[in-house]
Amino acid sequence: MAANLRQVADRAGVSVRTVSNVVSGFALVAPDTRERVQRALDELGYRPNAAARHLRGGRSGLVALVIPEIASPYFSELAAHLVRAAEARSWMLLVQQTDGDPERERRLFDGVRGQTVDGLILSPWALSPADLRRNPDATPMVLLGEQDADGLLDHVAVDSVAAAADATRHLLSLGRRSIAAIGAQPHLHNGTAARRLLGFRQALAEAGVPADPAREIAVDRLHRADGAAAMARLLDRGAPVDAVFCFSDQLALGAMHAAAERGVRVPEQLAVAGFDDIEDGRYAGPTLTTISPDKQAIAEAALTCLADRLARTPYTGPARRITIDHTLLVRGSA
Amino acid sequence: MAANLRQVADRAGVSVRTVSNVVSGFALVAPDTRERVQRALDELGYRPNAAARHLRGGRSGLVALVIPEIASPYFSELAAHLVRAAEARSWMLLVQQTDGDPERERRLFDGVRGQTVDGLILSPWALSPADLRRNPDATPMVLLGEQDADGLLDHVAVDSVAAAADATRHLLSLGRRSIAAIGAQPHLHNGTAARRLLGFRQALAEAGVPADPAREIAVDRLHRADGAAAMARLLDRGAPVDAVFCFSDQLALGAMHAAAERGVRVPEQLAVAGFDDIEDGRYAGPTLTTISPDKQAIAEAALTCLADRLARTPYTGPARRITIDHTLLVRGSA
DNA sequence: AACGTGGCATGCAACGTGGCAAGTGGTAGA
DNA sequence: TCTACCACTTGCCACGTTGCATGCCACGTT
Numbered sequence: 001m002a003a004n005l006r007q008v009a010d011r012a013g014v015s016v017r018t019v020s021n022v023v024s025g026f027a028l029v030a031p032d033t034r035e036r037v038q039r040a041l042d043e044l045g046y047r048p049n050a051a052a053r054h055l056r057g058g059r060s061g062l063v064a065l066v067i068p069e070i071a072s073p074y075f076s077e078l079a080a081h082l083v084r085a086a087e088a089r090s091w092m093l094l095v096q097q098t099d100g101d102p103e104r105e106r107r108l109f110d111g112v113r114g115q116t117v118d119g120l121i122l123s124p125w126a127l128s129p130a131d132l133r134r135n136p137d138a139t140p141m142v143l144l145g146e147q148d149a150d151g152l153l154d155h156v157a158v159d160s161v162a163a164a165a166d167a168t169r170h171l172l173s174l175g176r177r178s179i180a181a182i183g184a185q186p187h188l189h190n191g192t193a194a195r196r197l198l199g200f201r202q203a204l205a206e207a208g209v210p211a212d213p214a215r216e217i218a219v220d221r222l223h224r225a226d227g228a229a230a231m232a233r234l235l236d237r238g239a240p241v242d243a244v245f246c247f248s249d250q251l252a253l254g255a256m257h258a259a260a261e262r263g264v265r266v267p268e269q270l271a272v273a274g275f276d277d278i279e280d281g282r283y284a285g286p287t288l289t290t291i292s293p294d295k296q297a298i299a300e301a302a303l304t305c306l307a308d309r310l311a312r313t314p315y316t317g318p319a320r321r322i323t324i325d326h327t328l329l330v331r332g333s334a
Numbered sequence: 335m336a337a338n339l340r341q342v343a344d345r346a347g348v349s350v351r352t353v354s355n356v357v358s359g360f361a362l363v364a365p366d367t368r369e370r371v372q373r374a375l376d377e378l379g380y381r382p383n384a385a386a387r388h389l390r391g392g393r394s395g396l397v398a399l400v401i402p403e404i405a406s407p408y409f410s411e412l413a414a415h416l417v418r419a420a421e422a423r424s425w426m427l428l429v430q431q432t433d434g435d436p437e438r439e440r441r442l443f444d445g446v447r448g449q450t451v452d453g454l455i456l457s458p459w460a461l462s463p464a465d466l467r468r469n470p471d472a473t474p475m476v477l478l479g480e481q482d483a484d485g486l487l488d489h490v491a492v493d494s495v496a497a498a499a500d501a502t503r504h505l506l507s508l509g510r511r512s513i514a515a516i517g518a519q520p521h522l523h524n525g526t527a528a529r530r531l532l533g534f535r536q537a538l539a540e541a542g543v544p545a546d547p548a549r550e551i552a553v554d555r556l557h558r559a560d561g562a563a564a565m566a567r568l569l570d571r572g573a574p575v576d577a578v579f580c581f582s583d584q585l586a587l588g589a590m591h592a593a594a595e596r597g598v599r600v601p602e603q604l605a606v607a608g609f610d611d612i613e614d615g616r617y618a619g620p621t622l623t624t625i626s627p628d629k630q631a632i633a634e635a636a637l638t639c640l641a642d643r644l645a646r647t648p649y650t651g652p653a654r655r656i657t658i659d660h661t662l663l664v665r666g667s668a
Numbered sequence: 669a670a671c672g673t674g675g676c677a678t679g680c681a682a683c684g685t686g687g688c689a690a691g692t693g694g695t696a697g698a
Numbered sequence: 699t700c701t702a703c704c705a706c707t708t709g710c711c712a713c714g715t716t717g718c719a720t721g722c723c724a725c726g727t728t
Contacts, residue, residue, distance in 0.1 A: 002472075004714055015678045020716060028676060050450040051388035052714035055683050060385065062396075062428070070417060071613070076410035083404060083431050094396070095429050097417050116384040116426075224617045257617045279405070283558045283591045285619045338684055349708045354686060364706060386684035389713050 003044035012040035023048065063306060064094040064117040066108050067144075068125045072222070073278035074248065075123070078144075081299035082121065089303055091118070100221060102126035119306035128189040140309035142302045146191040154305045154319050158293040158326040160192055164199025165206075166328050167245050167273045167291050172207045174334065176243035176271055179204065180215040182230045182255055183222065183247025183275075196247045196275065214239065219251065227254025235262055242270060243334065249274035249281045249290055256284065256333065271334035286332030293326045337378035346374035357382065397640060398428040398451040400442050401478075402459045406556070407612035408582065409457070412478075415633035416455065423637055425452070434555060436460035453640035462523040474643035476636045480525040485653050488639045492627040492660040494526055498533025499540075500662050501579050501607045501625050506541045508668065510577035510605055513538065514549040516564045516589060517556065517581025517609075530581045530609065548573065553585065561588025569596055576604060577668065583608035583615045583624055590618065590667065605668035620666030627660045 005023075009016045014037060021027035022037040023046070029037070040046075054060045063086055067075045079095060086093045094117060098105040105127050109120075123144040124132060132143070133152055142154045171179050181200045185193040201211055217234060219226040227246055231254065234241055246252035252274030256266055264270050266286055274281060274290040281288030301322045339357070343350045348371060355361035356371040357380070363371070374380075388394045397420055401409045413429060420427045428451060432439040439461050443454075457478040458466060466477070467486055476488045505513050515534045519527040535545055551568060553560040561580055565588065568575055580586035586608030590600055598604050600620055608615060608624040615622030635656045 005716095006714080016714090017678055017716080018676090020714095021677085024716080030676060033676080049389075049714050051385055051392075051394065052683090053716085054385035055383075055389050055685090055713090056715045056717090058385075058683080069414060070404075071407075071411045071414035073405075073407065073410070076407070076413075077405045079410075079429065080403060080405035080431060083429055092428050092430065094426050095413065095417055096426065097414065224613065228617075253614075253617055257619070260619055279558065280587075280614045283562075283587055285591070285594055339686095340684080350684090351686080351708055352706090354684095355707085358686080362706060367706080383684050386713090387686085389683090389715090390685045390687090392713085 003046045004049065005046075008037065008040045008044055008046050011044060012037045059118055060116060061091055062094050062117045063091045063119045063121060063303070064096055065121045066096045066098060066105075067123045068098050068100045070095055070097050072250065073280060074250070074276040077278060078295050078298060081296045082302070085296075085299040085303050089307060091303070098125060100125050106131060118310055121302050121306070125190065126188055140306045142305045144298065144302065146195050147189070151319050151321065154309070155321045156298055156301045156305065156324060157192070157322075158291075158298075158324045160195035161199040161202065163275065163291045163293075163326045163328075164196040164245065164247075165203040166199075166326075167275065167289075168200050168203035169207075170289070170328055170330065171243040171245060171271055171273060171334060172203065172209070174243070174267075174271055177209055178215070178240045179209070179243040179245065180217060180234055180241050181245050181247070182217045182219065182227055182234075182251050184216050184218040185220075186218055193247055200245055215241070222248045222250055224250050224254035224257065227251030228258040229254075231255035231258035232262075235259065235264060244270065244272055246272065246274045249276040249278045249288060252288055252290070252333070253280060253284055256286075256288070267332065267334050273334045277329060282331075284333070289331045289334040290329050291326050292329050294324050297324045337380045338383065339380075342371065342374045342378055342380050345378060346371045393452055393644075394450060395425055396428050396451045397425045397453045397455060397637070398430055399455045400430045400432060400439075401457045402432050402434045404429055404431050406584065407614060408584070408610040411612060412629050412632060415630045416636070419630075419633040419637050423641060425637070432459060434459050440465060452644055453637075455636050455640070459524065460522050474640045476639045478632065478636065480529050481523070485655065487653050488643070489653070489655045490632055490635045490639065490658060491526070491656075492625075492632075492658045494529035495533040495536065497609065497625045497627075497660045497662075498530040498579065498581075499537040500533075500660075501609065501623075502534050502537035503541075504623070504662055504664065505577040505579060505605055505607055505668060506537065506543070508577070508601075508605055511543055512549070512574045513543070513577040513579065514551060514568055514575050515579050515581070516551045516553065516561055516568075516585050518550050518552040519554075520552055527581055534579055549575065556582045556584055558584050558588035558591065561585030562592040563588075565589035565592035566596075569593065569598060577606070578604065579607045579609075581609055583610040583612045583622060586622055586624070586667070587614060587618055590620075590622070601666065601668050607668045611663060616665070618667070623665045623668040624663050625660050626663050628658050631658045 005016045005019045009019045019037050021029050022034050065082060070076055083093045096108050098108055105125060119140040121142050124147050132147060142156055144156055146157045146160055183193055184197050204211055217230040219230055244255055246255055252272050256272055259266055259270050266272050274288050277290045277292035281290050305320060339350045339353045343353045353371050355363050356368050399416060404410055417427045430442050432442055439459060453474040455476050458481050476490055478490055480491045480494055517527055518531050538545055551564040553564055578589055580589055586606050590606055593600055593604050600606050608622050611624045611626030615624050639654060
């Protein structure tokens with residue numbers, strides 16, 4: 001097995017080049033020659049050598065996805081869409097995780113490229129805009145989320161300001177006025193958290209509800225445990241809270257868990273809204289009201305960006321900033 | 335950028351071969367030469383060309399993970415461990431999903447190999463043992479789960495019979511006697527489901543509880559929705575059920591959801607146990623009692639198998655069947 | 669009969685790297 | 699002074715593929 005073009009060519013009595021033409025199907029080959037070669041291909045079980053094609057053609061057929069954590073439901077659901085969308089474009093998806101570590105993030109950001117992958121889909125966590133701008137080679141790259149790199153890089157994201165405002169307005173529409181936000185990340189260059197906080201504040205301001213910094217809870221990570229801890233802090237402080245907008249569903253699920261542990265009823269005493277529309281939220285008790293980004297559209301848009309950049313290499317056109325639709329899904333928790 | 339050995343060699347005033355020696359660090363190079371070359375490497379920002387190395391050396395540094403769904407929490411958590419374990423061995427992980435489609439499964443099983451990846455980690459869903467045995471090239475391969483391919487392929491799995499029996503015995507120890515099982519898959523060549531059913535039956539038999547086929551519910555997939563539907567069928571039938579062992583946590587979470595919808599209290603009226611120990615279970619209401627497989631150990635074992643096979647290619651030694659430890663985690667649901 | 673054309677097939681070269689074995693220059697010992 | 703040896707360096711080749719340019723042949727035209 002592992003026959004190469006030369007062996008197939010010998011067997012079919014033609015040149016290597018002709019076999020290559022048959023395999024790629026593009027060049028001009030006489031029908032009977034084509035058939036003879038095809039038979040040899042089948043008999044020997046020929047499979048194109050990816051390494052040689054990569055070396056010759058400069059394309060690996062690989063796209064890297066660099067994210068904080070693949071085990072996080074939002075990212076694993078997104079990865080599922082990306083794998084499918086990539087397959088439709090004859091790409092395969094390489095998954096790398098940074099574990100939220102800036103050093104690893106920088107290393108992967110620099111390292112995965114180097115002719116290994118055709119493109120890079122990066123969800124930055126701690127990298128600063130300055131880090132991001134430093135794109136040493138011409139590897140096409142798309143950023144997920146709103147990192148505000150001065151519009152120099154392709155971005156795909158929902159409008160976090162609008163979405164956060166939508167969620168907050170919904171909580172306001174329920175008559176809640178003591179609304180907290182969980183998920184601020186002032187210590188990170190994380191445009192996403194900052195923009196969700198902005199949308200939250202805007203909606204409160206619109207409704208004439210005074211901002212209360214004590215109700216804006218920062219978290220280190222976006223795990224359930226962080227949401228639970230934040231909720232616990234909020235409740236144990238004793239200040240009135242009748243609703244909470246969490247910047248991710250994971251945070252929201254953790255927050256609901258902490259509320260349940262303290263006997264606080266959701267949604268009666270505490271309305272909870274999340275962000276991401278992960279599957280768990282649909283089965284939580286109560287089911288989670290959330291902002292649903294169109295994940296399939298994100299995947300499609302990201303790959304389209306890469307494909308476009310790749311088509312005209314080196315394409316140094318203006319960065320694209322693609323905004324993806326979102327929906328407010330009202331369920332049981334708010 | 336994208337300098338190659340030749341350019342570095344020209345700059346350093348040495349031969350390509352010497353630069354290669356410096357880069358790989360293995361051969362004999364005079365200290366001052368090494369330093370000079372190193373400077374040229376740094377100045378030009380040299381990065382080894384993955385394609386050329388792959389072509390020359392036959393190793394791509396890639397391992398493929400072929401699973402039904404990356405969005406499924408069990409698999410995404412496992413993938414997280416695999417990415418980390420792979421990185422420790424200088425491998426990168428390529429993720430492919432079959433969506434439970436036998437045709438795609440077969441295609442990926444055959445197709446990903448072909449010199450593209452150094453190894454294959456496969457979690458078969460619908461492929462028959464006969465399909466699995468047909469390993470056309472020598473690409474090292476590890477199976478996750480118990481597919482019973484006559485011991486011809488490397489396997490890594492927990493002992494599903496023992497684990498299912500452990501979970502069932504726990505339900506029995508609570509005094510429950512009307513115990514159902516959700517997750518049978520008689521229509522698939524799925525050794526895992528079959529073995530969990532076997533363990534379930536064994537534990538019942540040990541306790542002298544008669545087997546009741548009507549309490550063994552089959553499912554098509556392992557999603558929450560399947561668990562919810564199965565639970566609904568079970569409850570709506572009106573036959574007494576005071577406990578249920580689900581073959582996955584996703585099924586269990588769905589089942590708990592369906593129970594809650596019908597006002598059935600867990601664990602008072604219905605004890606629920608799952609399998610997989612996914613993160614959601616730790617935050618469900620009530621928290622989910624489950625069998626916890628050591629996922630990190632699975633990841634390590636799978637990669638070790640691949641590495642061993644790869645080290646002595648073509649290693650046609652006997653297949654290894656590695657059994658991974660599991661623990662029963664007793665939490666709120668049972 | 670010589671020529672041009674178009675359909676098809678082929679040889680050469682190169683992508684960047686690393687194994688192999690030979691080559692270089694210098695030093696120590698005979 | 700010659701040789702043997704050592705430490706270091708190098709040229710050549712092959713991995714499998716595809717772009718390019720060219721070769722060959724048959725057929726129809728002039």
